Structure formats: C-alpha cells, structure tokens
Amino acid sequence: MDINVTGVWERNVTGRGVTVAIVDDGLEWTNQDIRDNYCKEGSWDLNDHDADPTPSNKKDSNHHGTRCAGEIAAVKNSYCAVGVAYRANISGIKVLDGPMTDSLEAEAFNKNLQMNDIYSCSWGPDDDGKTVDGPHIMALTAMRYGIDFGRGGYGSIYVVASGNGGRKSDNCNYDGYANSIYTVTIGAVDETGHMPFYAEECASMLAVTYSSGTSNLRSIATTDWTQRGASGCTVSHTGTSAAAPIAAGMIALMLQVRPCLTWRDVQYLIAMTAQKVDIDEAHWQRNGAGLYHSHKHGFGLMRAWRLVNAAKVWDTVPWMTSYLYDSGDLNMQITKGQHNPLKLKYEVTESRIHGYDLFALEQMLVTVTIDHPCRGQLGVVLICPSGTRSVIGSPRSLDRSTKGFDGWTFNTVRCWGESPIGNWTLIIRDIDQMKYGPGFLKNWKLKLYGTPLTPEQFQIRKRRIEDSMSGQYLNDSFNLPCPEPPVTAKPDENMSQKTLKFIVLTGCFCLLVALYETFEYAACYREEKKAERSRMMEELVSRMSSQNASGVTMETDSIAQDTHRYLNTSDGRGEYIQLRDMSSADADLAGNSMKSNSEENIYQASSASDVIGHDTSSTQVIAHVQSDHSNRSVINVNESFTSPGENRNPLPPSRHSIYDNLVSNVTQGANSDQPSVPNGALYMSRDSRSTLSSLDDDDDEKRTLLSSSSK
Known part of the structure; x- marks a missing residue:
C-alpha cells in the first residue's frame, strides 16, 4: 500500500502555486532539497524576531522542522527524497526553539496569513497520559481568525499530529489541538497499515497517513539538516510528526486543482475519500451516512489520487450552522463500576432545530464540568441518534488529577453526514480502580455543527466522488467555477502578537469595569439617590x-x-x-x-x-x-x-x-x-x-x- 501519488504527478499535479508553512523549530532552507521551493515571504523566526527561520544548533533535536518540510516539498532531484507536493512553496515559522506561550502560538497561527495556505504543526501538549491541555484564548482566537480570513476568505488549513502517547494510554481527545473543529487531525499507520505502538486513539481523528512502526519496519526518508555532523538526509523520521506533513502535502495537491476549497471542504473530502486499513479489525463502524470510522484510523488512509480527483468535481459546501443544548446546573453523582454508568439523554426534535438549517452533521462537541477525585478513572461515550458510538474520553491510568474537568470539550467526527434528529445519549463511567470517592457531573453541553446540505444531497456528492475516480475529470479543460469566498475582504494586516494581547487585555478591562459598575450600582446607588x-x-x-x-x-x-x-x-x-x-x-x-x-x-x-x-x-x-x-x-x-x-x-x-x-x-x-x-x-x-x-x-x-x- 502507498499514498498513490504518482498518478497525479503524471498529470502535472505537483502542488504548484500552493504555500505550506512549517510551524516548528526552524527550517534549514539552504538545504539543496529545500532552497528552490523556499518562500521567504511566508517565513519568520518568532524566537529571535527576524526573517530567517534557520534552526539554531544548540539542540540535537532542532532538525524536526526541516525533516517535516522535506516530506512536503523536497524538490524532485537526485538528492535524498522527493516531497509529496514537490513544486509547492515551503516556508518556515520558527516557534519551538524557546518557551512556548499563548501569544507566541497565536502569532504563529496567523503569521503571513495571506501568503501561507496550509500550516503544518507536528507538535502539541505533552503525550504523558495525564495532561489535558489545548490552545488558550489567544491561540484559539488566532485559529478562528485564520479560518475566517486566511487564503482570501476560504480559510487557512491547520494540519496537526494526533500525538505519540499510545504507550501511556493517552487519547488525542485530551489534546485541544487535535480535537478542534478547525484542524485536520492526522494519525499514523506503519508500512503494513497497522496502528503503531506510539499512536493515540480518539473520536476526533480525521484520517491517517504513513509513518514509522516497530524497529523492524521502515521509517520515513526525508530531508535533514546539515548541522551537528548531519548529512542533510535521513531515513529515520518517525511518529505522528512524520504523518501530518504527508497529509499537508496531499492537501497542497488538492488546492492546486481546486484553489477555492474552503477549510471545511478539505475536511469533507478527506472524510469521504479515505480508505479503510486494518480491514479485519472490529473497531470499524459504519455510520448512518455510510461512512466508516475507526478510533484508531479515523476515516481511513489518505490517498492522493482519490483526494485530487474528488477535489476536481467538488462544489463548495453551504455555510456552517450549529445548535447548542445546555443542561444547566446539575449535581448528579457518577455511580462507580463498569456496569452502572451515569446515562443522560437529550432529544433533538425537528421543532427544536427549526430555523437552524442543520440537516447533515459534521462535528459534535460535548463540554463537561465534572468534580472527581481521580480524573483518569472516567470514561465518556456519546451515542448519536443513528446508534453510532463514540468514545470521546477514555480512562487513563496515569491521570490521577483531582481537578476533574472544568468545562473541557470533547469532539467526535464519527456521525459525519448523519441527521441530528433523534435521541442523543451521554454515558459517563467511573471504572473505580483506585477506590476513590464518587464524582459529580455539574454541567454538560452538546453542540452540533453541520450544514444545510441534506442527507440526500450528501449521498449525491458521494456518488459523484466515486464517479470521478477514473480520472476522467483530471485535466486542464475541466474546471468548475469557483464561488466567492465566505469572507471576501482581505485584512490589511495579520493579527500581530501585540494586537492579540491588546484585544485580550481590552476585553479583560471592559469586564472589570462592568463588574465594578454593577457592584457600585448595587451597593451605593440607592443611598446616593436618596441624598x-x-x-x-x-x-x-x-x-x-x-x-x-x-x-x-x-x-x-x-x-x-x-x-x-x-x-x-x-x-x-x-x-x-x-x-x-x-x-x-x-x-x-x-x-x-x-x-x-x-x-x-x-x-x-x-x-x-x-x-x-x-x-x-x-x-x-x-x-x-x-x-x-x-x-x-x-x-x-x-x-x-x-x-x-x-x-x-x-x-x-x-x-x-x-x-x-x-x-x-x-x-x-x-x-x-x-x-x-x-x-x-x-x-x-x-x-x-x-x-x-x-x-x-x-x-x-x-x-x-x-x-x-x-x-
């Protein structure tokens, strides 16, 4: 098996005109595999505050960004390897060569926004089996800004790695970058098509591509840096860090043939074209829209031929819409034991979502506030009206935090394309291995994201995609008209770190003033008016x-x-x-x-x-x-x-x-x-x-x- 990319190369689909930014520890752009495709205008060093993203040699591991860049856009020559989109432009945003802050992340996600089309991010929170973390307010705001204004309004594409915490029973739904609706979350399979020992499972995973496996299997060959005695080429790039850039390269091929794909179009095409691997595994589930999904592999393996042909005939999906249910304040005890979980149901009726134009689901978010003396004992499951089951939070033996979940949001894509109408069931289970006290559910929210696209229209699109797999539309003479972007006005300037800080500080100041005025009114107004x-x-x-x-x-x-x-x-x-x-x-x-x-x-x-x-x-x-x-x-x-x-x-x-x-x-x-x-x-x-x-x-x-x- 492979990513089936040579067929699109033969039709001159090589990523030309698309720019991919490597958000990492730097980019050795002088490497002969990189320099001809290097995009200076899209690059920046956020650690040293200059325009040169060359990695420092103070750490042995600062080759990471250069290796990821080679997978995407290493030029087609006789040296080392060739990138998936070997004529795409590659830029470097150096951000990992120093302490990471919220404002630094935010600036990285928006840096040179109108120059960079895709942001490849092979990093995330600690994969230690006990961390619950994600983008904070500034980084999240920057990501939203990118999907609204990036690429002239079609939306920046953020590709993230699902994580390498599999050996510690980690789950990528505890990673706020991997479970974001704004990202393309990519896991890994080894060369045999199986889940590697380091890979994480989660219901928010969109797809997988190839990477390393056990020691007797091959790793990824790619460009390397030349510092600290390195040769500039390696055959030992590993982990989901190596899987995500391959996906970014295939997305660049899609954007070449269909530049007006929105960030949501890209997610749709991946979900509808990925192919099953590990086909004998029982973990695959067919959802109500006919799509197969696995917690291990997402919708399956990304393959360039299928993606590019589908992109060629794809009409932009209608706008995104959403519906929110909020349980309000609760104090429900979570019963201990595997066989007596806490179950909550909520029925979405046609009358309740009337006017929301929500007919086909995309992503489903569950936000919970739970008090518990040992957070890692909890498992959380969401069942869609069709019966599709998502393990949105799995127990983790190393997570003994007493903080519980304070408004943490889980995500699942497993009901993609289904109707939202019917009974939704949330199941919270306490496995009770540590014999701690009981936990209590304080609040839960269900947010459904989807589209006015009806399930019938969804099936028509599926058939059109399968019809395109012959390659009959993959030529220059066939081009669908491009619609106007959802946001047509380009921002004059990117959101700088100072701008983001100012927005947050201004909001905090206004909140404090409002609280003060409210207190003053309540405490002083009556007596002052009387006097x-x-x-x-x-x-x-x-x-x-x-x-x-x-x-x-x-x-x-x-x-x-x-x-x-x-x-x-x-x-x-x-x-x-x-x-x-x-x-x-x-x-x-x-x-x-x-x-x-x-x-x-x-x-x-x-x-x-x-x-x-x-x-x-x-x-x-x-x-x-x-x-x-x-x-x-x-x-x-x-x-x-x-x-x-x-x-x-x-x-x-x-x-x-x-x-x-x-x-x-x-x-x-x-x-x-x-x-x-x-x-x-x-x-x-x-x-x-x-x-x-x-x-x-x-x-x-x-x-x-x-x-x-x-x-």
Whole structure:
C-alpha cells in the first residue's frame, strides 16, 4: 500500500502555486532539497524576531522542522527524497526553539496569513497520559481568525499530529489541538497499515497517513539538516510528526486543482475519500451516512489520487450552522463500576432545530464540568441518534488529577453526514480502580455543527466522488467555477502578537469595569439617590425663598428619570422662561412662541403669558409666569392639572413623597413674613400624562395660591 501519488504527478499535479508553512523549530532552507521551493515571504523566526527561520544548533533535536518540510516539498532531484507536493512553496515559522506561550502560538497561527495556505504543526501538549491541555484564548482566537480570513476568505488549513502517547494510554481527545473543529487531525499507520505502538486513539481523528512502526519496519526518508555532523538526509523520521506533513502535502495537491476549497471542504473530502486499513479489525463502524470510522484510523488512509480527483468535481459546501443544548446546573453523582454508568439523554426534535438549517452533521462537541477525585478513572461515550458510538474520553491510568474537568470539550467526527434528529445519549463511567470517592457531573453541553446540505444531497456528492475516480475529470479543460469566498475582504494586516494581547487585555478591562459598575450600582446607588433628592429639595426651597435670587431654578431629576431640566426666570420681572436640554418635541409642545438658542440648546418663551412644559410617561414639569398688579410672584402647586375628560394615571407611589415635601416646604415659606420671591409660577402635577394648559390670572378655582417669601 502507498499514498498513490504518482498518478497525479503524471498529470502535472505537483502542488504548484500552493504555500505550506512549517510551524516548528526552524527550517534549514539552504538545504539543496529545500532552497528552490523556499518562500521567504511566508517565513519568520518568532524566537529571535527576524526573517530567517534557520534552526539554531544548540539542540540535537532542532532538525524536526526541516525533516517535516522535506516530506512536503523536497524538490524532485537526485538528492535524498522527493516531497509529496514537490513544486509547492515551503516556508518556515520558527516557534519551538524557546518557551512556548499563548501569544507566541497565536502569532504563529496567523503569521503571513495571506501568503501561507496550509500550516503544518507536528507538535502539541505533552503525550504523558495525564495532561489535558489545548490552545488558550489567544491561540484559539488566532485559529478562528485564520479560518475566517486566511487564503482570501476560504480559510487557512491547520494540519496537526494526533500525538505519540499510545504507550501511556493517552487519547488525542485530551489534546485541544487535535480535537478542534478547525484542524485536520492526522494519525499514523506503519508500512503494513497497522496502528503503531506510539499512536493515540480518539473520536476526533480525521484520517491517517504513513509513518514509522516497530524497529523492524521502515521509517520515513526525508530531508535533514546539515548541522551537528548531519548529512542533510535521513531515513529515520518517525511518529505522528512524520504523518501530518504527508497529509499537508496531499492537501497542497488538492488546492492546486481546486484553489477555492474552503477549510471545511478539505475536511469533507478527506472524510469521504479515505480508505479503510486494518480491514479485519472490529473497531470499524459504519455510520448512518455510510461512512466508516475507526478510533484508531479515523476515516481511513489518505490517498492522493482519490483526494485530487474528488477535489476536481467538488462544489463548495453551504455555510456552517450549529445548535447548542445546555443542561444547566446539575449535581448528579457518577455511580462507580463498569456496569452502572451515569446515562443522560437529550432529544433533538425537528421543532427544536427549526430555523437552524442543520440537516447533515459534521462535528459534535460535548463540554463537561465534572468534580472527581481521580480524573483518569472516567470514561465518556456519546451515542448519536443513528446508534453510532463514540468514545470521546477514555480512562487513563496515569491521570490521577483531582481537578476533574472544568468545562473541557470533547469532539467526535464519527456521525459525519448523519441527521441530528433523534435521541442523543451521554454515558459517563467511573471504572473505580483506585477506590476513590464518587464524582459529580455539574454541567454538560452538546453542540452540533453541520450544514444545510441534506442527507440526500450528501449521498449525491458521494456518488459523484466515486464517479470521478477514473480520472476522467483530471485535466486542464475541466474546471468548475469557483464561488466567492465566505469572507471576501482581505485584512490589511495579520493579527500581530501585540494586537492579540491588546484585544485580550481590552476585553479583560471592559469586564472589570462592568463588574465594578454593577457592584457600585448595587451597593451605593440607592443611598446616593436618596441624598441627592434631599439636597435638591433643600436647594429648591432655598431658591424659591431667596429675595435676591434672579429666578426660580428647579432640577427635576428627582421626578423624571435620567433627565435634568432647569427652569429660570430671567430677572424677576417675568419676561421669559428658559428650559435647558429640552428636546425638540418638548419645544413643539410649548407652541409657536418658543425659540431656540442652538448653541446652548435653550428654549425661551417670549412673554410671561406663555407656558413651557415637558410631557413624558413618568412625570412632567409645567411652568407658567404670572405677575399680578402688586409685583408679587405667586407659586402654585397644582395636584390635578389636566384637561377635562381625560383619563390620567397617577405618579408612582415612590414619587408622592417628593411632591408632598415640595408642598410642605413651599407652604412653610408662604407663611413667613419675608419679602416675596421674583415673579414666577411653578406647577407640578402627579398625573403621568398631563397636557399643557394655561391659567388665566383670575382662574383661582383651579389652583392653590401660596405666597412665598424668603427666610
């Protein structure tokens, strides 16, 4: 068996025009197998902050990136080996020659985004059988940015290795890079087509390619560095690190014949063209859409001939859609023992997903929060409505963490192409080998990703792919039109490390401010408003009773929510009234005699007989300037100032005390012997929808007259 690549080479499909970035410990681009295909514009050294990704010789293992690059794009010559896509461009992003940080990963995933089409990443968290880790917030954000904006909007392709923790019973669903919906997760088979001893199983694995096996089997021949006495060529490249670049090379061949494949199209084509290996193994399961999947091998072995021919006839899949179920807060005990697991069911009905346009599944995510004294005892299984079973989390004997799972997300691709309708079952089993205390499920979420593509349309595409395997479409004269990318606008700049840090810090700052404001409001607002109302009432009474005041000023914030109205008479003669910050609608209520000062937003009544009012759903302030023949001002407090026949809604009870205090204070001022205040009249109504009216000087029956004098 092989990857069946020579047939596409014969048809001049060699990866021309596609650039693959090696995200690794460096790239010795001066090697004669690399230099003719080296892409300087796509390369960068993130460890030393320069444009040369050449690996340092401080470690023996810094040949890793150069070896991976040779598998993809080593030129066709008489030296060493030849790459899968030997005319593709190859760039190097040096990031592993130093401490890895979240921001460094993020910058690597977006570096030279419009130059690099594929990012090959043969690294991940520790494969020690006890680590649960993945991309953190900045790296995850960068990956999302790449699938949205990379390749002019068709999406960057991120190829990752599934991991080498098989000897320690590790599972690649505990690796957040391997179980991401945005990545192409690649495992390994040896030259006999069997799972090597180091390889990991998982339900999120998409496919496998070739790599090393036991000591009596061959490893991968590829380019090597020339430092530390190395020859520049090796036949001992191993692990899933060697498998992932072969997959990246085959994807480059696909993009040559169909440049407008989206990142999801690539995943579809791999799932629908991969072929079974280890065909006698019972671990293969046929799902409801007719696809075979194995936890060991994904959908099977990637083969270049099938991938390239299928890409040639592939129409872009419709947009991605999703549906989320959240269990809410739980506290369910996980029963110990193999035969009595915790089972939870959730039914997805047509009515529940109506409007989501989700007809065919792609990837299914399960996020769990579990308290448990020994995390490695737990096994987690998801069963799709069709009956397809996914071991999304397997027990690990070396994982004795007491942290449980704090919102960890598992992934499965085993139900790809199926309908989401029906009962979903989550099974959590505690194998109880260590005799620890019980665990508790606190929350679980089910997120279904899919497409408006119906299961029937999915089957039509499968038949079209099989029809293309003869190679009849693999010529230059046959080309399907390319649709516009999902995102058509190219970003002017890539997201730099500083930009990503700024985004995260800004978000954290905004969150802190929001929390502070919420706390301040809850703790202080009521007392402050109470004190402010008291202060304003005192100021009102003081100004109304002041002999030398230039007018009557009232701030109505104690009555009208979030508004500040200032009511003044000009000089005590009742010439005009000003109402600041009054809206144009309020001005219309005042009639034609109103005029606006646009600079200060002040509306003025031209004579003492005009009335200015403000009418809202909560309260209103109505002012009327009145002057009697004795030059005394009158202050009127009217409790029912309404037009005849109208139904009025009273002010809320909380407003009554304000009104009553005003009446009391003004009445006290009226009974004093001090001189009166300047001309002015103030009407306050409890009615929430009182209309504007004017009062004649002799209309005493409609108001209570209170003569006011200063203290």
